[in-house]
Amino acid sequence: MNYDGKIEPGHMQAGDPQAFDASYDAAGTPLAGDDALERRSRRVIVLVIVAVVLLATALWFVLHGGDSADKAADTTQVPVVTVIVPGRSSVAGEITATGSLAARRTMPIGSVGEGGEVREVRVDAGDWVTQGQVLAVIDRSVQVQSAASQSAQVRVADADARLAQANLDRGLKLVDRGFISKADIDQLTATRDAAVARVGVARATLGQLQAQNARLNIVAPASGLVLQRSVELGQVVGGGTGVLFNLAKNGEMELLALLSEDDLAKLHVGTEAKITPVGSGRTFIGQVWQISPTIDANTRQGTARIALKYDPALRPGGFASAVIESGTVVAPMLPESAIQNDAKGAFVYVVGKDGRAHRRVVRTGLVTANGITITSGLDGNEQVVMRAGGFLNDGDKVKARSAAATPGMAK
Known part of the structure; x- marks a missing residue:
């Protein structure tokens, strides 16, 4: 600026209004009217374009920026799960x-005779016995005497029968000589027949007593293992005593x-x-x-x-x-880690085409060393979550990774 108050070209100061006025050129010389107007118009257009660009950028971030952030967050939070496609296996059925x-056949043994005092017990629980073996001996002193008496009666009856037969033989020799009538022969024959009949009765009675005495002993009806003993020495047993051996x-x-x-x-x-x-x-x-x-x-x-x-x-x-x-059985087979259980029963998580884990109710079958068969709920072509199923919820988004691609994982 000179002393007469005029601004010299090239000496405009930053604080001067003219420095920002479109009516001046870069040298500070005032522009003509048309040039100044054109300069202002261009400046306004530039400012409008910048404002429109800024507004469009802000609007795009409002509409798409949140989704991108959510997607980025989702990508970082989506769990990676190991899946297996079980297929169908032929498994030998085992229950x-x-x-x-x-x-298998328990035989209760008791006293079948008139009974008496137990004098001897010859077996105990755990012993092996054969058919007809005596298990316990019952006192038979009275019965033995009765049998002996009846045996004597048999001998008496037999002697009477022999005497009657001898009398009949002598009578038959005398009847031809006329010393004895035929009526006497008939009498002798009847006497002989009665004597023979008494012998039969006596022997039958003796046999009955002997059979009763034999039934006093407790005998094994078949070979087998003694499971239980319920009799002791000195015990009095009979038909109503109950089971003595099993x-x-x-x-x-x-x-x-x-x-x-x-x-x-x-x-x-x-x-x-x-x-x-x-x-x-x-x-x-x-x-x-x-x-x-x-x-x-x-x-x-x-x-x-x-x-x-x-x-x-x-x-x-x-x-x-x-x-x-x-x-x-032909059915899908899964490892035990893939099967979850709750109050509603057994279930697995299947990764669908939408990339989400879906709960699938299943029914388990045979349990083998290689896994557990699935009798219903799967056809074998699904991607089943092999591990970490307990941390998932129905509908959770997951990233599936095949079990075959995981080092060291059992197929």
Whole structure:
């Protein structure tokens, strides 16, 4: 600025209004009227364009920026789950059951004679006996004397019969000479016949007494294992005393296996079963010989009776488990980790095409060393969550990863 108040070109100051006025050029020289107007118009247009761009950018962020953030958040929070496609496997059917061991045929033995005092007990529980073996001896002193007396009566009757026969023989020799009439012969014949009949009666009575004496002893009706002894020395027994011994016929045992209605329907007589008594560590082979025709209304279970041969390790009343063959089953098989359970029953999570885990109710079947078969609820082509199912909810978005792609995972 010179001393006469004029602004020299190129010396405009930042605080001067002219520095921001479109009516001046860069040298500070005032512009003509048209040029100043054109300069202002261009400036306004630029400002409007900038404002429109800023407004459009803000509007785009409002409409799309939140979704992108949500998607980014979702991407970071979506859990990765291991899935398996089970397919369908052919599995040898096995039914597991538990039950109690018992004698297949229990024979209660009591006193069948007139009874008396027990003088000797020759066996105890756990002993093996043969048919006809004496288990206990009953006092028979009185009965022996009665039998001896009757035996003497037999000899008397026999002597009378021999005498009557001799008289008849002599009479027959005299009748030809006329010393004895035929009427006398008839009398002698009748006497002889009566004597012979008395011999028969005496012998029959003796046999009866001897049979009664033989029945005084308690005898095994068949070979087998003595399960229980309920008699002691000095005890007086008779027909109403009750059971003195319990015998397992031929030592045969059985397992009374409790099974559900579905499992019973899969069995038939002759099916092989493997029995493992508790505490023995041994496995015995048996066969189903009877299937319960009725179902318990309270437990909804029935009994399969599995016959077993005698072995000292099989103790009636003991507890045992059974694995029974039930044919071949073709069904999907899953590892135990894939199956969840709650109050509503068993279920799995299936990853759908929408990338979400969906709860699927299933019904389990055979339990094997390789997994658990699924009898209903799956066809084998689904992507089933193999692990971490307990942390999912129905409808959760997940990222599926195949079990085959996971190092060290059992297929």
